[in-house]
Amino acid sequence: DTAVSQTPKYLVTQMGNDKSIKCEQNLGHDTMYWYKQDSKKFLKIMFSYNNKELIINETVPNRFSPKSPDKAHLNLHINSLELGDSAVYFCASSQTGVDEQFFGPGTRLTVL
């Protein structure tokens, strides 16, 4: 059973479109995250949720909106996609905010 899963794995879309990425974890963790990894492999935290409550909201354009319907799911919706949004987006989860994180396989977003 996959611990942290993301869909879709690849997403190719045009500028200006709206898209969503879904994440689910079956580890029973309370904390979930979204990260953006650029082409140089730099990993930047975007959001952190603890038990459905937003904890961290880094300097991210408000076109990005996370939604956590329950503590096992954390989805990322992106409005008005721009070329600079092209990256790999990783979802992760952990039991608490200081514990090791378990990462999903990533979603490669390409904006044309």
Place this chain on the structure above:
Amino acid sequence: AQSVTQLGSHVSVSEGALVLLRCNYSSSVPPYLFWYVQYPNQGLQLLLKYTSAATLVKGINGFEAEFKKSETSFHLTKPSAHMSDAAEYFCAVSDRYGGNDMRFGAGTRLTVKP
């Protein structure tokens, strides 16, 4: 706020040679420290972690790291590199007293030459 610095964005070793990947941390409180590995087209997976027990931490695939408070370092080593070790390696730090704020280094790409 805590942070980590990985020295060397790219390290190249020969198969069978020692692997040494450097990580220095900055934290105002005792940290938790982690090393993660990312193979091509995959997510990150934990190699090992330091949470204040033994200062020498052993991880998977023969890797180990030593926490040195005096040097604020947590370098990753492996005595003998395998081709399969080629990957991106990330050092990370979190504040053991709370917060949902694990900070990752910029990563070090390890290349293993035959």
